[in-house]
Amino acid sequence: MSVRELVVLGTASQVPTRERNHNGYVLLWDGEGILFDPGEGTQRQMLHTSIAAHDLTRICLTHFHGDHTLGLPGVIQHLSLDGVPHEVPVHFPASGRHYFERLRHATPFHDTVALREAPVTGPGVIGGGAEEPGLPFTLEARQLSHRVEAFGYRLVEPDARRMLPERLAAAGIAGPDVGRLQREGELRGVRLEEVSEPRPGQRFAFVMDTRLCDGVYELAEGCDMLVIESTFLRADTELAEISGHLTAYQAGRVAAESGVRHLVLTHFSQRYQDTELFAAEARSAGFEGGLTAARDLTRVPVPKRR
Numbered sequence: 001m002s003v004r005e006l007v008v009l010g011t012a013s014q015v016p017t018r019e020r021n022h023n024g025y026v027l028l029w030d031g032e033g034i035l036f037d038p039g040e041g042t043q044r045q046m047l048h049t050s051i052a053a054h055d056l057t058r059i060c061l062t063h064f065h066g067d068h069t070l071g072l073p074g075v076i077q078h079l080s081l082d083g084v085p086h087e088v089p090v091h092f093p094a095s096g097r098h099y100f101e102r103l104r105h106a107t108p109f110h111d112t113v114a115l116r117e118a119p120v121t122g123p124g125v126i127g128g129g130a131e132e133p134g135l136p137f138t139l140e141a142r143q144l145s146h147r148v149e150a151f152g153y154r155l156v157e158p159d160a161r162r163m164l165p166e167r168l169a170a171a172g173i174a175g176p177d178v179g180r181l182q183r184e185g186e187l188r189g190v191r192l193e194e195v196s197e198p199r200p201g202q203r204f205a206f207v208m209d210t211r212l213c214d215g216v217y218e219l220a221e222g223c224d225m226l227v228i229e230s231t232f233l234r235a236d237t238e239l240a241e242i243s244g245h246l247t248a249y250q251a252g253r254v255a256a257e258s259g260v261r262h263l264v265l266t267h268f269s270q271r272y273q274d275t276e277l278f279a280a281e282a283r284s285a286g287f288e289g290g291l292t293a294a295r296d297l298t299r300v301p302v303p304k305r306r
Helices: 042-047 072-081 094-104 165-170 176-184 214-220 234-243 248-258 276-284
Strands: 004-010 024-029 032-036 058-060 088-093 115-120 124-127 138-143 151-156 160-163 196-199 203-207 225-229 262-266 290-293 299-301
Touching (some): 004 042, 004 262, 024 042, 024 203, 042 072, 072 094, 088 094, 088 151, 094 115, 151 214, 203 214, 214 248, 234 248, 248 276, 262 276, 276 290
Parallel strands (some): 088 115, 203 225, 262 290
Antiparallel strands (some): 024 032, 124 138, 138 151, 151 203, 160 196
């Protein structure tokens, strides 16, 4: 059975608290495991979940502030220690390559991991497509608005068609002929559209440190799940703007206007204790879909297909 879910490793922002570890998120998607923004303590948080080093197939860094990257050296060394055999692409803002090199080789270790540097130079498709034909989705990047260069990420599964067994049976199509019909579009006078229906691909977006900008909306548009920072509450909107962050109200408004099905709020400032306040503010912005104010070590399933 395919598994599509978000595993939350940490939900803090600038500094951790007793209840919140620094950032860290793993998206499990049909055998792929994408690690986003590994902050300090990511290895230990992984131990409290079912996520092993072998599960990680890709790493995405939104920017190079410490609460989003200082766990990277340990994760890379863990990949080597466990002998992970597959290639692991790492996406990061190209302007921060010197920071990546420092993190990549922060300490001496027996380096055996097949890490592929994939710096992001601008918006567009950065994974899948013609360059990675075996990947069942494309990975896109969009520029965000923070105090340093930052990118958000968006996973897009292509649209397909769902076969309808009763119509296939009525048309006398079974076994290998079903696959042939899917490949060729027509078989013995039966068109694919007659025995199937559209199956929209699913979409997931990951948005960290940013002010409101076009990139936020482009990433969120039509997503089944949006993971988005909501560092501040609405009363601190001015502080959010100055520091390059979002409020929970702004995150809720983006989700409502973009047709998001499930909203995951995270990256909470240490000044707030009650995360449910963030959920209430997102609701007050008019968002009516599924909503999770994330807590460390929780798992959030991607909504089932429409």
